[in-house]
Amino acid sequence: MCWFCFLVQCSLSDPSACLPTILFVDHLLKFTQDICNFWFYLLQAIMDLRHLDKFKITISPIKGTRHLQVSAYLDERKGKGTVRIITMFYRPGPHELQCIFNCNKGVPFTTPAQVEQHSDNFGFPFVTADVFCETSYRCKATHVGLQTQGSVQNNDSLMPIQNLQQRNNGFERDLTVCISNLFGDYNNVLQFIQTMEVYKILGIGRVVIYNTSSSHMLEKVLHYYVNEDMLEVIPWPISHFLNPSRGWRFEEHGGDIHYFGQLTTLNDCIYRNMYKSRFLLLNDIDEIIAPYQHTNLNLMMDELEKKQPDTCVFLVENHTYPFNVFEDSGRFNLSLWRQVPGINIMKHIHREPDRKHIVNPIKIIVNPRKVEQTSVHSVLKRFGNQYRVPFDLCRIVHVRVPLQGHLSKEELIVDTKLWEYHKELVPRVNKVSFMHPAPP
Template sequence: MVYVIFKARNEFRNSRKNLLIFFFRLLSIIAFILTWSYFIFLCLLHFKTNNNSLQNLSKQQQQQQPCRIQSPQSINIDYNDIYWQRFQSSNGTFFFYNAFYDDRTLNGELSTIRILSMIDRISPIKIYCRIWFSNSSNSIITLADYHYIWSQQWGNYEDKILQPFLINCPFPRQKHLQPYFVSLFEKNCTEITNNLQIINNRPLNKNKQSFAVCVKGLEFLHDDLSIRLIEWIELLNILGVKKIFFYEFDIHPNMSKVLQYYQNETKLVHVQKLSLPGSQPNFPLERKKYLQQKIIHRRQNEIIPYNDCYYKNIYLYDYIVLLDIDEIIIPLQHLNWLDMIYDLEKYFANINQSYDALSARHIYFLDDLDENNNTIQSNLSIVPSYLHMLTHIYRSSNYTKTGSYVKSFFHTERILAVHNHYPLICFSKCQTREMNVTLAHLQHYRKDCVYLLQKSCQNDHRLNRIRDTNIWRFKNSLIQRTSLLSRKLNFLL
């Protein structure tokens, strides 16, 4: 009995011991599992964190890397009215006409790309220039600045009206690289839809010629002024003009025939077609009406061809003159412009005065001032009636006031922007020297005074007249040249 009880106690003790061992082992297994589970969790968490960091770092590196920029293809350019390129910014629309390379001495250590443009804002937003080089795939970016080539007091000084601007892109001079194209943009890594070839006309022999004349957009749709045009071109050539650059909207077929002859046969003339940018009309009749009625808009548009012609020739000619085909600067003491300007250059050098332009005073040769426009006898030579300038030898005795309606010889080394009458912007303050009326003047052949002088025209310019035959010094050569070509082109029998 005692043995049985003792045996039962021992078995109970062993069972409790085994149960404790079992629970201990179970807890050990659970602790092991939890420990490894926690370790695995930490590893997974660390891996995920590092992976996210790597992904974020990769994204940051991709964002920090410069975007791949390629020169825009011609099929992606936003063209407007044939001769313009359009750029739509976040605040205003830009219309680009031409771009030019300017490394003239007065630029200093920098070269500049200058872009002629019309913008429908008075104060355009900040934009950038990307300049591409001809013998390199590389490009550089520079901040653009603006020259407003108009004046607030002339009118149309408001947004949403196209304003003429000269956009400037300065950059360090590149000895071995020539700028080839320029694109303008507002934000980097955006699609570029403009790409202007940079014009850099240079003489082959590195020597400039003396004078070139520029003519704004011709608009003579129905008026046949072909013989008058020949007379005008030939007189300019006699005076020493080496090239005449015409901008053309639409002209009479006979006038076009004249210009094509000079362009193809003599190389004296170059003709450039022209259009109005933006929503302005370009159908001939609508455009003619628009330009007649919107006088200030017309004058703002004229700024573009004036400066386009100037910048195309800054390395080719010493002086640029802007003329209409009904006016001409006549030297009164010399037989050509070259001798006259040479004497003026010596004079200003001797008195230590510089100048950016030399201007000629304006005088009217109105149609009805002459007594007889059929034939004029002089030194036994008859001046044919079809020669307008040679047969109009009576002028007003009064010049228009100083600075009004003048025309100028623009120095190609010193001016940044030109106006019809005088320089607008120069490298320093513009200095225009007026030529004495005993030396030269601007002869303006018109039916009547300009609109702004209509009220004073009768008293100031019609009542008192003077016979002025200075132009007859050139008549023999002018008659021969004009008559010969007029017959050659079948304008005369």
């Protein structure tokens, strides 16, 4: 039956008589819409569950202490059978720990642990620390954990030893970006999408992100890039265990540990990708390491590796592009992008000039197989040289709060580097933005 035809005919002949039918059809349509919404959200939930196997528990307490263990990696650079456990260590102690290995056939094996705290702690009571465990070649352990001496063994606290099968398999990719933290219900969606698409253009094979808290909309975007195999999301529920600081100095910001455990995640990312990626870029989500003389970062690193064969750490200058200064043409003020929350990096092409008596901050590109410990702006322990990449070869485009807010627009330097990618970038960002519109 044609409901529309019936209602038109009924309305013309006797409107009051067809009112019950109109109400019935209205309720039927609303019910149908509710059913459709139910199936939509059910399917979305099923899609979300597909990704649960990609997420692993990354923080667990060490029984009898305030220390937290994060991950374990075979690191034979320190000796045959040496396992490095990355921890967030409570500096007052206890410092006497035991390693527990789960050997073949489930036989336990214990050995004394050696604790090495990283030199950068910025005054916080918790610091990133490496705990070294020596295993027997007879053990053939796949899992390890830490405990205080005399504690009862608990197999639930054991972690898989990673890197066991990766050393001779070749690299999965040339370049990987490590993003230390997303927190505070992070919702800078547009800049996130733009940055991810620029990474693709520049030859980045994978982005690894440690996620404490992000908005519902950004979660959908994260799932999109996980499905593309461009993104690996590591859950980082540090707020369940510590009071993480939102700043980098204890005296100023307080809290238990520096900047949501940023130093721990950066070190974990190095070991997690040690044999998967030729180089790692350690920077933040609002920073893009951009080559200025090469079409992509792969070509730039090929050249640097040839010219600096003994170098394992490449230092790249960070330059500020104030987010409150806009270019005048409105060329990239696109209507679709305006519907997505976040900063449009293509509208910010004015760079702050260098200051004579202040050295620009840096971020790092590393060969992870030759790095032992890292901080945010420097490597703490390495097995090779470091090299400061010339400003005209490569620099970081960092769209952020201005550092020299007193400068006028005319005193800033116009730098349209990101505009060079617009032919590829605009349709890519449009596609993702169209699939993830902001809620009305």
